[in-house]
Amino acid sequence: MxxxxxxxxxxxxxxxxxxxxxxxxxxxxxLTTQEMPPAAFQADVSLRSLSSAAGDPLPDSRIHDCVFEHHASGVEVQVEFIxxxxxxxxxxxxxxxxxxRKSIQxxxxxxxxxxxLAIGKNDTVRMTSVYGGGPTDGDYPPQAYKLTETDGVRFLFGGHEGGRSTETEMPYVIFTDETESSGLFCALEWPASWxxxxxxxxxxxxxxxxxxxxxxxCDLTLEPGESIPIPRAHIGFFVGDAVAGSNALRRHIVEHLRPPTLPPVFYNHYFGLPRDWTVEDQFREADIYAELGVEYYVVDAEWFAGKFRQGIGxxxxxxxxxxxxxxxxxxxxVRSRGMKFGSWLEIEWAMKGSHWxxxxxxWFDALPGRYDTHYDGGEYNDLLLRLGDAEVRDRVADFLEAWVDKYGIEWLRWDMNNSPQPIWQATDxxxxxxxxxxxxxxxxYALLDAFMRRCPQVSIEACSSGGYRMDLGTLxxxxxxxxxxxTDTHDPIRLMQKGVNRVVPxxxxxxxxxxxxxxxxxxxxxxxxxxxxxPTSPLRSRMGGSLGFAESARLYTPKIKEQLQREIVAYKAQRHLLLKDYYPLFAPQRLAEFDGWQFHDPLxxxxxxxxxxxxxPATRTTVNLPGLDVGTRYTLRDVDTNRKKAIIGGTALKVTIPDPQGTKWYQYGLD
Structure with a gap:
């Protein structure tokens, strides 16, 4: 039954x-239609079958394959619960x-x-969300990855303007009860509109x-025999406040979603070298950055004929x-200098007249007679890859595998710089x-999955005009x-990294x-x-994420090289902690306020x-370190002086920073 x-x-x-x-x-x-809201569908849906199995190789996970039926519409739903x-x-x-045998309109x-959720009539729910990474303004605090926390709930949407998932908000949300003692998080895997x-x-x-x-x-008709996907969503429960919810979500991503690699140290020339760079410039950069301890050297756009953007394809x-x-x-x-080589593709697009x-x-859809509003450049010359065609995907996967083999690629910046939605709408x-x-x-997603299976040695750097596609499925x-x-303003960049860390590692x-x-x-x-x-602040304001460099190496004196080598060694010693718990130590709204972060492994x-x-204006501040166990003794080491001191969890840390744009950097552990 x-x-x-x-x-x-x-x-x-x-x-x-x-x-x-x-x-x-x-x-x-x-399933929702114009005549049937979600609650009405759920009221009439029944479970027809369920089979469960251990989530090999994860002993704490179980996979439940279910088949549901909805009698009024004749719909069958096959669902995987993990x-x-x-x-x-x-x-x-x-x-x-x-x-x-009938259409569902x-x-x-x-x-x-x-x-x-049912709560008390006079109670409220707190809601936390993060804005997407598209805005590049240098204001402070920046709009990109801005954290919004409210009493009461809000409507969020993304991808509605151009079809990329985090053009506006990010599809992650954290709810807590009004006492901030418990809550839940949700996340959606979808690279488009939501x-x-x-x-x-x-x-x-x-x-x-x-x-x-x-x-x-979406407003479509599902004909007899047709099907549509239910994109993967995540719901998780936790104890604690919204920061605890952030860390619960981060732990879930690290344990069950993310490929198990350390945050890298890399070089990418795009914002540092002049647009007329030559291979001699690249040789110089590679030689010096190899000395500094950089692990990946990435040749970005314009390695191909025609340059960016007319050479796409x-x-x-x-x-x-x-x-x-x-x-x-x-x-x-690059490899002879002990680094791994990477490069850039915008494989989802090709320009009219390009080789592809x-x-x-x-392989492509066009948008003739339309103005390119994204690039404000006249006629729409961009052709969009038909990723819905399995044969096209297979051919592109063949190319990607051959390209990786030809150049020995171990890093791919997978970019996507224009808005696909106008072409989707024109070809619906x-x-x-x-x-x-x-x-x-x-x-x-199918192409990315195929690429990862074929080329597991390649580290993929997701990119879409910067942060326009940071949904969990892409990540x-x-x-x-x-x-x-x-890449201009390090103080806003630091706050952007703080916002990213509230929803993903x-x-x-x-x-x-x-x-x-x-x-x-x-x-x-x-x-x-x-x-x-x-100054230490421009360097360390990038250490809340994978550490990249684009600075022109012609500026580096022996003294500067020694400084950067020390910074990179110290960063590598702690980067594994970027995948652990994160705590924002301040919430500055002006440049005249202290800022900081803590990354902590509770195990x-x-x-x-x-x-x-x-x-x-002040040189001193105090800060509590919320990751520390109250009453437990820890040893803090000042990274700059190597001096050590003890701190008891639950007591305030007093900090003095004499220099404007100065920092304090401590690494710590249990006594």
């Missing part, structure tokens, strides 16, 4: 969590099939996660908080002026708004991420160190730089703290 009242509540065991106690019965997903008991998290994904969604619709309704003496997380921009035609002996020669030189556009016109079948988006997003398929195209908060290469970036003369070296008691004076 079908099980009428199946509920995801069965997968969670966390006594004392008030939001879990208020979770109403729900199957977790839904239960992670160690992180109190459930993953939900699946597919909706029209098994009836005006399908909106699909809905990946749908549930309702909404998180959270309401506040009083009914029956209770305050009800319905939450619907779904794909956005010339992936098999090198720029002979830049690389007269071929880029293979330079890649071999001429050789493979059937009549009456099928959102169909191309669904095909494309599924196809993108699941990346080792690191370029979070924003702002620090390895996804890439930036590159730039200070003296361009006059408008530095507040220090070149003579002072050569005499005094770098070993190890961690590090970096405190920034910024432009604060």
């Amino acid at each position: 079908p099980e009428k009242r199946f509920s995801i509540r069965r997968f969670f065991r966390q006594p004392g969590n008030t939001l879990l106690a208020g979770l109403q019965p729900t199957c977790g997903f839904a 239960e992670h008991r160690d992180t109190a998290t459930l993953e939900i994904s699946g597919r909706i099939y029209n098994r009836s 005006h399908v909106h969604g699909p809905v990946s996660l749908c549930f309702t 909404t998180i619709d959270v309401r506040n309704v009083v009914a029956g003496g209770k305050r009800m908080i319905p939450v619907v997380i779904k794909v956005g921009g 010339n992936w098999e035609v090198e720029d002979q002026q830049r690389f007269p002996n071929g880029m293979v020669e330079f890649a071999e030189h 556009a001429l050789e493979h016109p059937d 079948p009549p009456g099928q708004r959102g169909w191309r988006q669904l095909e494309y997003a599924e196809g993108l 699941r398929r990346a080792h690191t991420a370029w979070m924003c195209d702002n 620090g390895c996804y908060a890439n930036s590159t160190m730039l200070w003296a290469t361009h006059d408008h970036r530095r507040t220090q003369s070149l003579a002072a730089l050569k005499r005094d070296g770098y 070993t008691g190890q961690g590090f703290v970096q405190i920034f004076r910024v432009n604060a």
Whole structure:
């Protein structure tokens, strides 16, 4: 017999969590149409079958494959629930099939996660979210990765303007009860348009908080025999405040989603070298950065004929002026210096007239007669890869594998710089708004999965005009991420890294160190730089993520090289902690305030703290280190002086920073 009242509540065991106690019965997903809201679908859906198995090789996880049926519509839903008991998290994904003989019209969604919380009539829920990484302004605090915490709930959406998931908000949300003693987090894996619709309704003496997380921009007809995906969503419960929720989400990502690699130290020339760079410039940079201890050397855009952006699609035609002996020669030189070689592709696009556009016109969709609003450059010359076509994906995967083999690629910056949504909308079948988006997003993930299987040695750096595509599905398929195209202003960049760390591990908060290469970036003369070296703040403001460099190496004196070598060695000694718990130590709203962060491993008691004076008029501050166990003794080592001192968990740390733009950097462990 079908099980009428199946509920995801069965997968969670966390006594004392008030939001879990208020979770109403729900199957977790839904199909919604113009005539059928999610609650109506859930009221009529039944579980037909369920099979469970251990989540090999993870003993604390179980996989539950379920088949549901919805009688009124004739829909069958195949759902995979992955239960992670160690992180109190459930993953939900699946597919909706029209098994009836009639069309299902005006399908909106699909809905990946749908549930309702019941709380006291006079109670409230706190909601925490993070803005996306698109804005590159140098204001402080920056809009990019801005944290928003509210009493009460809000509507969030992303990808509605251009089709990339984090153009506006990020698809992560943390809810806590009003005492901030317990809560839940949600995250959606979808690289395109989405909404998180959270309401506040009083009914029956209770305050009800319905939450619907779904794909956005769809109004389509599901014909008999057709199907649509339920994108993967995550829901997890935790004890503590919103920062505890951030750390619960981060632990879940590290344990169950992210490829197990350390945050890298890398060089990328794009923002540092002049646009007319030559291979001689690259040889100079490679030789010096190898001395400093950099692990990956990345040749970014414009290694191909035609330069950026008109050369997009010339992936098999090198720029002979830049690389007269071929880029293979330079890649071999990079490896000879003990570094790994990487490069850049924007494989999802090709420009009209490019090699791929001429050789493979059937691989692409065009948008003739339309103005390119994203680049404000006249006619839309960009052609979008048909990722919904499995044969096209296979051919592109073949190319990627051959390209990696040719150059010995071990790092790929996978970029995506234009807005796909105008082409999706123009090529949707009549009456099928959102169909191309669904095909494309599924196809993108399928291509990335195929690439990772074929080329497991390659570290993927997710990039989309900086931070326009930082959803969890994209990051699941990346080792690191370029979070924003702002490399100018280190104080805003530090706050951006703080925002990223509130929803994902620090390895996804890439930036590159730039200070003296361009006059408008530095507040220090070149003579002072050569005499005094770098101020510590511009360097260390990038250490809340994977550490990158773009500074022109021609500036480096022997003294500066020694300084950078020390900084990189110290960073490498602590970078594993970027994957552990994160605590923001300050919440500055002005440059005249201190800032800082703490990364802490609760299992070993190890961690590090970096405190920034910024432009604060005072030289002294005190800070509590929330990761430390109260009453436990720890030893702090000053990274700059190597002096050690003891601190007892629960007591305040007094800090003095004499120099403006100075820092204090401590690494610590249990006595």
